[in-house]
Amino acid sequence: MKRHKMVNLCPTTYEIASKMPNFSKFVRKTLFNQEIHKDLEYLEEENARLHALIADVIDGKKRFVPGKGWIKNMYEVEEE
Secondary structure, eight states: OOOOOOOOOOHHHHHHHHTSSOHHHHHHHHHHHHHHHHHHHHHHHHHHHHHHHHHHHHTTSEEEETTTEEEEOSSOSOOO
16 A cells, blocks of 8 residues: 655755656655664663673672562672
């Protein structure tokens, strides 16, 4: 099913678009790339968060408590 969406262009952008062989394809590709970029930003942030968590676990700054997850290891001792 083909859907249509209206795009308003100023005179300058109209001239640019009119010289393109497939303006609609360009718009679709640009929007798709923007979504991929958002996904990539999320994955980069998640990667940084997990990297920090792993570093804290290795350094003994965090420990895992069942039912609570990873918490600060304030006492740096194992739970009995």
